[in-house]
Amino acid sequence: MITLTINGKEVQTPEGSTILEACQQAGIPVPTLCYDPDLRLAGSCRMCLVEIKGRPLYAASCVAPAENGIIVETESPGIVAARKVILELLSARHNFNCQVCEKNGNCKLQDYCYQYGVKESRFNYGEPTNYPINDPNPFFERDYNKCIMCTRCVRACEDITIARAISVDNRGHHAKIATAFDGNLTDSPCVFCGQCVMVCPTGALTSKVSAGLGRSYEVDKVLTTCSYCGTGCTLELNVKNDRVVGVTSNRTETGSPVNKGALCVKGRFGWDFINSPERLTTPLIKENGEFRKASWDEALDLVAKRLGEIKTEFGADSMAVFTSARVTNEENYIAQKFTRAVLGTNNVDHCARL
Amino acid sequence: MIEEKRIVLRNADLIDPEKIEDYLQAGGYQGLEKARSMSRPDLIAEIKKSNLRGRGGAAFNCGLKWSFVPADAPVSYVVCNFDEGEPGTYKDRIIVQKDPQSLLEGMAICGHAVNSKKGYIYCRGEYPYVVDLLNRAIDQARNKGVLGDFDIEVRMGGGAYVCGEETALIESIEGHRGEPRFKPPFPGVAGLWAQPTVVNNVETFANLPSIVINGAEWFAAIGAPNYPGTKVLTLTGDVANRVSIEVPTTATLREVIYDFGGGIKDGKRFKAVQVGGTSGGFIPESLLDTPIDFDSMRGIGATLGTGAVFVMDETRDIVDITTRIAKFFEHESCGKCNPCREGTFRAHEIMKKVNQGRASVQDIENLTILSQVMEKACLCGLGQAAPAPILTTLKHFYPEYQARLQLN
Amino acid sequence: MTNSIGELEKDADCIFVIGSNTTENHPVIGMKIKKNVLQNGARLIVADPRRTDLAKIADVYLPHLPGSDVALVNGMMNVIISEGLADLDFIAQHTEGFEEMAALVAGYTPEFVAPITGVPAEDIRKAARLYAESGNSVICYAMGLTQHRTGTDNVKSVCNLAMLTGNIGRPGTGVDPLRGQNNVQGACDMGGLPNVFTAYQAVTNDAAREKFEQAWGVSLPSQNGLVLTEVINKAHHGDIKALYVVGENPMMSDPDLEHVGEALEKIDFVVVQDIFLTETAKYADVVLPSVCFAEKDGTFTNTERRVQRVRKAVSAPGEARVDWEILCEVATRMGYPMNYENSEQIFEEIRTLTPSYAGISYQRIENGGIQWPCPNEEHPGTPYLHKEGNFSRGLGAFTAIDYIAPGELPDEKYPLRLTTGRSLFHYHTGTMTRRASALNEHVPTAELEINPEQANALGIADNDLVNVSTRRGRLEMKAKVTDTIAPGVIFTTFHFTETPANLLTSSEFLDPTAKIPEYKVSAAVVEKI
Structure with missing residues (x-):
């Protein structure tokens, strides 16, 4: 174990920890923007700076190793002043239209500006940034007027999806997240998994499918299992007013043992069939080649009656049930029990072969 | 009057740099031979004892740096920083053009000390003709067999200033975007391709053969005790003689400018000197008697840096020059860390405003706080040093700023 | 899966992917394989007639012709045996039938296999060595391997390969x-x-049947039932009188759709229970509205045998009801009362009858899910099967398998091999994804992938409209000229009701054991319109 002093308190942390980890273990909050425990470290946003006694430079705590005997201050006047300057620098390039921003209430830049009392920037010199918002993909919006260049999206694309669709283009203040030759995502190796949306700390990357449907503080998140392929990714259905309005990731080991929050385009953006106006809402009975609405009692009685008649007339093996690889275990169990115990045949199968 | 003392330029203009035979005749590769007769720990201890400090700018003890490479590392690399991107600096080019084998020998000595079989020279992109010379020198050394099992490859930079920063340089060699890495881990532990790597400057390597031959005590006795040896300096700007010289580190700025530079051109008066490249501090006349060694320069808030000496006469406009420097840093910031990416841009915008006579006292205050934060908060040396010209000119030449401010 | 998904990212040293376009069909698993290959240095072998994303980063890519899997794998085993790379200790201790298998594959030299598969002999050698010599090697496959008349043979072949090199149980x-x-x-x-x-307790096993008879309080049929494709064929003969379809869409997913449609029409009474009026539901006499995954509780079991919770997030639309409730209502009305409070109560019944699920409960999988077999509540679940070479049947059985050509090989009239599959942006019969706005906007139609060489010969340019025909039918779609598909092979997806690819596939050639249709090979012809 390593012993160090943080804000006057002696803290112990395992060998190999960073100062940030030591702070987290000790319950000392440190603001971070580029840090993401699942991604390669960048150490670039400099929000997590701390002061180490006797050292001339501030240290980025997310990448600075915790060392025995060091004396760390996380909120010294110098550090607070530095964070304010950094927030003001970011504010000067950020389009604050929080009132219509999808990420309002779930934005780290907003949170830290509030925390450090940054109401306006002292550094609004020169032309404001003005990036056109025009990526035509139907899945997510890229608004680089809200980008803070934390590069979490680039690292998620590299480290989680391994698509390598985006990187940093240009240098300095003109640096920007872009595909090769700064084109559209559709012309890049992007697979629209939205891992970049998942890790973006601001409103720069947001789902178009969920746009306008609800902010994070308005929704309940229900952890469930994706209903597309057999990988078994877990995801969170975002629910507002009894309606699914989006999908987000649970990134914990227990909440998401298979995928740790990673999803594919279908899981993250292919959920709005749930609200399709084409959903069936009443039983239908065909009469003279046309469907008409029916009550449950009428439909169920008809089904029971006809199955009973056919069983009597042609025997159980003249009937078959196709159960489904789409429904739950419980429903499959009931379906085969129904086939075997009620219809009296083993003619039950599903699309495992198809 | 102080005299030149030549260690790294000992063969300059005395041998044909295209001929390894000349170098060998002048005692070349005897240092490497001697080094190879020593054990690695002894060699590192010897270099440490000589107190040779890095000539690229940061002045880190060379032997100490080598000692960070784990003794049991199966693969390690020696990298020569020949990016030489500081405007006004061309000393590494002079060293290489006049005596390339001296660099190769120095790298091979380092290779023996850290058990490396492979060296890279990262050459400034604007020096294609030097690359050709280097490659010929390497071929000759290979053919003569003097390098033994140590091989050297030249890689060319693409012109980014930040690639003079050792970790950005490593990223560039690896084929990535030139962006610095956070440290630690330092390259000595995890550098090129995540293997232990020593990165030294051309001038540092070129000192090594003489140190090994003559011994640590010999070197330690030359120049300033804390920063022994010599320094190759390049004089530019409003100086009568724009020359490159190699002097003991006890030389003062005044001696450099007046004895070797021949004073100010056209009989004008001295106004300021910027030492160590674009990121160096501005020094007024009152401090000219400071010796050039690293620690003395730091004592007056300046840097020795690469040894560029940029002299400005009385007609020069300090605010305009500082604005141009701010533009340079805005252009060369890689954009990785927030304070540098945004700070260099805003600093340039404020300097433009000052330069155009539109700025207020509040603007100067904003520039000052921004510069102070950048010095302490930026990820790499570029961002940390970029505010130095602003802060030192505000300190020593504030009246020139004041004259531009709007009185409101 | 014998093993777990996470191992593909961390533990596997060599991954052999055959008949799986993983990055499109199991994208998150694809990401893990890519990570292992590109960041951890794992080796990758890909066998697929299409140069998939994984094929592009593979150490060895084997563009074998659809239907030549057994020949290819036999060829690899030939190399492994003849070069002394087989794990003889493992074979001796844990398997049987090796000699017979070895004798058979002795004839499958790479030079013999090359013309059958279209893969150069040297690449077969490279792949064999890489698989045998990399340490921990794993085989991943999907429908590209199974949807053949020799689907069972294909699977047994890759099992042979794993046992031959002792790559099982770790x-x-x-x-x-x-x-x-x-x-x-x-x-x-x-x-x-x-x-x-x-x-997997056999209905023909008396003890098993008695167990279920006792639990359910009825006597149960002892004869195996019909598989799906047989039901359709029997219906076509008029022998099936009633069909109850729960959430399936054979009118898109089954081979030879014209044949399926005729069959459905002949059935007296068809019930379809689904969330949309699917292509199949249109044939129904009664349609019952059910709910989707967001509207119900329960469990799904993923490909690595992990039982995970499905949780109700929103109310059902209109009067739609949960599938099990509907079935229970019908059962009750037919005189067999089935009453459950909730899905958990059903799961509790499942546990008592299902040894591999006995230790799993809703409470235990509240956080994380458990991989079966999990025989009791103390058991942590089973990340990988056959630990230390212990097979459930005792010794692992090698099978000597000869190559059998696909049922429909190209001929003069139908000179190409049509193969089908899925796109990243759609799912199976498209019931859900065609109604997911973004997915359908991004990929609204099917395309016919064709090699430039082939396209050139037929005068077809990218985006040209073409007719693709087989002995079953004809579809009109846009051509996508791409060198990611081998010459002689064409590919399309089966998601689109406007161009239902299974109109073209055949139900004639079924795997004799699994009764799986040969979706992956149909002789076809393409013409520019």
Whole structure:
């Protein structure tokens, strides 16, 4: 174990920890923007700076190793002043239209500006940034007027999806997240998994499918299992007013043992069939080649009656049930029990072969 | 009057740099031979004892740096920083053009000390003709067999200033975007391709053969005790003689400018000197008697840096020059860390405003706080040093700023 | 899967992907394989007639012709045996039938196999060595391997390969079918098959049947039932009078749709229970509205045998009801009362009858899910099967398998091999994804992939409209000229009701054991319109 002093308190942390980890273990909050425990470290946003006694430079705590005997201050006047300057620098390039921003209430830049009392920037010199918002993909919006260049999206694309669709283009203040030759995502190796949306700390990357449907503080998140392929990714259905309005990731080991929050385009953006106006809402009975609405009692009685008649007339093996690889275990169990115990045949199968 | 003392330029203009035979005749590769007769720990201890400090700018003890490479590392690399991107600096080019084998020998000595079989020279992109010379020198050394099992490859930079920063340089060699890495881990532990790597400057390597031959005590006795040896300096700007010289580190700025530079051109008066490249501090006349060694320069808030000496006469406009420097840093910031990416841009915008006579006292205050934060908060040396010209000119030449401010 | 998904990212040293376009069909598993290959240095072998994303980063890519899998794998085994790379200790201790298999593959030299597969002999050698010599090697496959008349043979072949090199029973090894549907594993586990009850307890086994008879209080049929494709064929003969379809869409997913449609029309009474009026529902006499995954509680079992919770997030639309409730209502009305409070109560009944699920409860999988077999509540679950070479049947059985050509080989009239599959942006019969706005906007139509060489010969340019025909039917679609597909092969997806690819596939050639149709090979012809 390593012993160090943080804000006057002696803290112990395992060998190999960073100062940030030591702070987290000790319950000392440190603001971070580029840090993401699942991604390669960048150490670039400099929000997590701390002061180490006797050292001339501030240290980025997310990448600075915790060392025995060091004396760390996380909120010294110098550090607070530095964070304010950094927030003001970011504010000067950020389009604050929080009132219509999808990420309002779930934005780290907003949170830290509030925390450090940054109401306006002292550094609004020169032309404001003005990036056109025009990526035509139907899945997510890229608004680089809200980008803070934390590069979490680039690292998620590299480290989680391994698509390598985006990187940093240009240098300095003109640096920007872009595909090769700064084109559209559709012309890049992007697979629209939205891992970049998942890790973006601001409103720069947001789902178009969920746009306008609800902010994070308005929704309940229900952890469930994706209903597309057999990988078994877990995801969170975002629910507002009894309606699914989006999908987000649970990134914990227990909440998401298979995928740790990673999803594919279908899981993250292919959920709005749930609200399709084409959903069936009443039983239908065909009469003279046309469907008409029916009550449950009428439909169920008809089904029971006809199955009973056919069983009597042609025997159980003249009937078959196709159960489904789409429904739950419980429903499959009931379906085969129904086939075997009620219809009296083993003619039950599903699309495992198809 | 102080005299030149030549260690790294000992063969300059005395041998044909295209001929390894000349170098060998002048005692070349005897240092490497001697080094190879020593054990690695002894060699590192010897270099440490000589107190040779890095000539690229940061002045880190060379032997100490080598000692960070784990003794049991199966693969390690020696990298020569020949990016030489500081405007006004061309000393590494002079060293290489006049005596390339001296660099190769120095790298091979380092290779023996850290058990490396492979060296890279990262050459400034604007020096294609030097690359050709280097490659010929390497071929000759290979053919003569003097390098033994140590091989050297030249890689060319693409012109980014930040690639003079050792970790950005490593990223560039690896084929990535030139962006610095956070440290630690330092390259000595995890550098090129995540293997232990020593990165030294051309001038540092070129000192090594003489140190090994003559011994640590010999070197330690030359120049300033804390920063022994010599320094190759390049004089530019409003100086009568724009020359490159190699002097003991006890030389003062005044001696450099007046004895070797021949004073100010056209009989004008001295106004300021910027030492160590674009990121160096501005020094007024009152401090000219400071010796050039690293620690003395730091004592007056300046840097020795690469040894560029940029002299400005009385007609020069300090605010305009500082604005141009701010533009340079805005252009060369890689954009990785927030304070540098945004700070260099805003600093340039404020300097433009000052330069155009539109700025207020509040603007100067904003520039000052921004510069102070950048010095302490930026990820790499570029961002940390970029505010130095602003802060030192505000300190020593504030009246020139004041004259531009709007009185409101 | 014998092993776990996570092992593909961390433990496998060599991954052999055959008949799986993983990055499109199991994208998150694809990401893990890519990570292992590109960041951890794992080796990758890909066998597929299409140069998939994984093929592009593979150490060895084997563009074998559709239907030549057995020949290819036999060829690899030939190399492994003849070069002394087989794990003889493992074979001696844990397997049987090796000699017979070895004798058979002795004839399958790479030079013999090359013309059958279209793969150069040297690449077969490279792949064999890489698989045998990399440490922990795993085989991943999907429907590209199974949807053939020799599907069972194909699977047995890759099992042979794994046993031959002892690559089974350790993390990072094994034979991993990547299952296509979210709960296809669960549907099988739950006895949604004509020959088994839950946990693969055979209906022909008296003890098993008695157990279920006792639990359910009825006598049960002892004869195996019909598989799906047989039901359709029998219906076509008029022998099936009633069909109850729960959430399936054979009118898109089954081969030879014209034949399926005729069959459905001949059935007296068809019930379809689904969330949309599917292509199949249109043939129904009664349609019952059910709910989707967001509107119900329950469990799914994923491809690595992990039983995970499905949780109700929103109310059902209109009067739609949960599938099990509907079935219970019908059962009750037919005189067999089935009453459950909730899905958990059903799961509790499942546990008592299903040894591999016995230790799993809703409470235990509240955080994280458990991989079966999990025989009791103390058992942590089973990340990988056949630990230390212990097979469930005792010794692992090698099978000597000869190559059998696909049922429909190209001829003069139909000179190309049509193969089908899925796109990243759609799912199976498109019931859900065609109604997911963004997915359908991004990929609204099917395309016919064709090699430039072939396209050139036929005068077809990219985006030209073409007719693709087989002996079953004809479809009109846009051509996508791409060198990611081997010459002689064409590919399309089966998601689109406007161009239902299964109109073209054949139900004639079924695997004799699994009765799986040969979706992956149909002789076809393409003409520019």
